[in-house]
Amino acid sequence: MRRFALISIPYLWLLALFLVPFAIVLKISLSDVALARPPYMPQFDWATGLWAFLSELDFENFVWLTQDDLYWKAYLSSLQIAFFSTLLTLLAGYPIAYGMARAPEEWRATLMMLVILPFWTSFLIRVYAWMGILSNEGFLNQALLWLGVINEPLTILNTNTAVYIGVVYTYLPFMILPIYAALERMDDSLIEAAEDLGCSRLSAFWLVTVPLSKSGIVAGCFLVFIPTLGEFVIPSLLGGSDTLMIGKVLWEEFFSNRDWPVASAVAVVLLLLLIVPIVLFQRNQQKQQEAEQ
Amino acid sequence: MNRMSWFNTVSLSLGFAFLYIPMVILVIFSFNESKLVTVWAGFSTKWYGELMQNEAFLNAAWVTIKVAVFSSTIATVLGTMAAYVMVRGGRFFGRTLFSGMIYAPLVMPEVITGLSLLLLFIGIGLDRGVLTIVLAHTTFSMCYVSVVVSSRLVTFDRSLEEAALDLGCSPAEAFRLVTLPIIAPAVISGWLLAFTLSLDDLVIASFTSGPAATTLPIKIFSAVRLGVSPEINALSTIMIAIVTVGVITTSLVTKHQMVRQKRDEQEAART
Numbered sequence: 001m002r003r004f005a006l007i008s009i010p011y012l013w014l015l016a017l018f019l020v021p022f023a024i025v026l027k028i029s030l031s032d033v034a035l036a037r038p039p040y041m042p043q044f045d046w047a048t049g050l051w052a053f054l055s056e057l058d059f060e061n062f063v064w065l066t067q068d069d070l071y072w073k074a075y076l077s078s079l080q081i082a083f084f085s086t087l088l089t090l091l092a093g094y095p096i097a098y099g100m101a102r103a104p105e106e107w108r109a110t111l112m113m114l115v116i117l118p119f120w121t122s123f124l125i126r127v128y129a130w131m132g133i134l135s136n137e138g139f140l141n142q143a144l145l146w147l148g149v150i151n152e153p154l155t156i157l158n159t160n161t162a163v164y165i166g167v168v169y170t171y172l173p174f175m176i177l178p179i180y181a182a183l184e185r186m187d188d189s190l191i192e193a194a195e196d197l198g199c200s201r202l203s204a205f206w207l208v209t210v211p212l213s214k215s216g217i218v219a220g221c222f223l224v225f226i227p228t229l230g231e232f233v234i235p236s237l238l239g240g241s242d243t244l245m246i247g248k249v250l251w252e253e254f255f256s257n258r259d260w261p262v263a264s265a266v267a268v269v270l271l272l273l274l275i276v277p278i279v280l281f282q283r284n285q286q287k288q289q290e291a292e293q
Numbered sequence: 294m295n296r297m298s299w300f301n302t303v304s305l306s307l308g309f310a311f312l313y314i315p316m317v318i319l320v321i322f323s324f325n326e327s328k329l330v331t332v333w334a335g336f337s338t339k340w341y342g343e344l345m346q347n348e349a350f351l352n353a354a355w356v357t358i359k360v361a362v363f364s365s366t367i368a369t370v371l372g373t374m375a376a377y378v379m380v381r382g383g384r385f386f387g388r389t390l391f392s393g394m395i396y397a398p399l400v401m402p403e404v405i406t407g408l409s410l411l412l413l414f415i416g417i418g419l420d421r422g423v424l425t426i427v428l429a430h431t432t433f434s435m436c437y438v439s440v441v442v443s444s445r446l447v448t449f450d451r452s453l454e455e456a457a458l459d460l461g462c463s464p465a466e467a468f469r470l471v472t473l474p475i476i477a478p479a480v481i482s483g484w485l486l487a488f489t490l491s492l493d494d495l496v497i498a499s500f501t502s503g504p505a506a507t508t509l510p511i512k513i514f515s516a517v518r519l520g521v522s523p524e525i526n527a528l529s530t531i532m533i534a535i536v537t538v539g540v541i542t543t544s545l546v547t548k549h550q551m552v553r554q555k556r557d558e559q560e561a562a563r564t
Contacts, residue, residue, distance in 0.1 A: 232404055
């Protein structure tokens with residue numbers, strides 16, 4: 001009896017507040033615009049039966065998504081931004097993780113804390129910090145002007161460049177931590193062995209260190225890619241009006257256009273896009289766990 | 294390896310400079326006299342004073358704290374239960390669905406979580422306010438808590454629990470007297486994580502809050518959309534200071550505990 005309560009309380013909570021809401025999104029994405037206008041009652045009438053339910057389904061909203069090229073462009077540009085910023089984060093994060101794993105042992109706990117600290121600081125504040133730096137009169141332009149690198153201020157804020165900077169900055173800890181965890185476990189004598197056997201330092205790095213940290217690299221990349229794909233705060237604060245990202249489109253469909261069925265359809269498609277990376281990520285984590293055991 | 298190569302020194306210095314310079318600039322300009330956030334005009338704390346006078350911000354801060362305390366506490370209870378069920382529950386009907394529902398919110402884009410919960414609340418006719426934000430935050434943060442707690446439960450030596458049961462404890466007593474004290478650090482860090490996630494959340498709170506309840510991130514977001522302002526810098530500085538003190542304290546406490554645990558273990562091994 002007690003076991004039953006223990007299982008059923010969190011189970012029911014998640015059913016009611018995770019699964020049911022999601023079913024509602026699915027249902028609304030398949031319903032008529034007129035039907036779904038607020039106040040919409042997402043009711044499933046068993047009395048009319050399954051057939052009536054199915055015949056009510058309407059793929060109009062999904063057809064709409066394919067017809068208006070705004071959505072296509074938003075999905076493609078989200079994928080593009082997520083992909084390249086993941087790559088940039090990897091390029092920035094790997095040397096840091098590598099440096100941390102090679103640092104003297106008594107420093108590592110402190111370095112680790114320094115990486116985690118920004119993660120606990122408000123995401124919104126970390127994005128906001130860049131608004132003051134990247135603006136036309138901002139800190140970066142002032143510094144570059146003063147150094148004489150440029151003659152007139154660069155426009156960075158409200159462009160895709162600013163979005164890339166924002167993503168790399170806010171998600172860097174997610175990349176560093178798994179790579180560091182993988183590198184720290186590595187046995188240094190393997191590198192020495194490779195060097196003894198005639199590898200140059202660079203090829204020892206490519207042939208030994210990188211493959212051994214592969215699980216960390218993969219985990220870090222997914223931890224950056226997955227949330228970036230649906231990102232809303234960064235494109236809306238740092239991006240410009242021409243920065244198209246699907247999280248922003250969904251937000252605007254919902255709050256500005258009040259078009260719930262289309263917003264729900266956008267959400268469903270975004271989730272479909274995410275299924276592949278999520279499954280691959282899960283598989284990577286499982287493989288890693290099995291390797292540890 | 295004891296000495297650092299120049300490459301590692303450079304990459305670490307550049308990396309940490311990148312991570313910290315933006316926040317340092319933010320903090321410095323919160324003490325700027327001028328309304329312009331980018332031109333230094335002398336030291337002043339007047340923006341902190343104005344912040345304290347700003348009732349909208351103070352109200353929002355109060356709502357945010359209330360939401361965070363309630364949601365993280367409920368999430369810790371539910372998340373610990375869920376972790377216990379996942380690690381110790383054995384087989385039960387719908388186990389795969391259950392573990393799926395625990396992991397899915399971790400990777401679900403916030404816009405989707407927010408949208409779906411809002412549609413639910415409207416569907417059942419629940420007025421949006423503090424209650425709906427608490428429900429929403431509890432749901433996603435309980436999943437984080439359960440991941441943190443279950444990683445501790447997996448490494449837990451089960452024979453301790455069995456010994457307590459053999460010695461006449463009821464399962465509830467065994468949990469309270471043996472299991473809970475051992476997993477307590479994980480439960481506490483789960484609570485802290487849930488608390489911070491709730492304080493930090495903008496997207497889900499925007500969807501699930503009503504006109505009656507505005508949280509601090511929502512307030513900051515709408516102010517920041519209009520551009521940079523020294524008042525927001527002051528507010529950010531306060532938040533950064535709180536987090537820094539919190540993180541440093543926790544890490545010192547855990548370090549202290551680890552040292553003590555090591556010593557205890559060594560002594561136990563000797564006797």
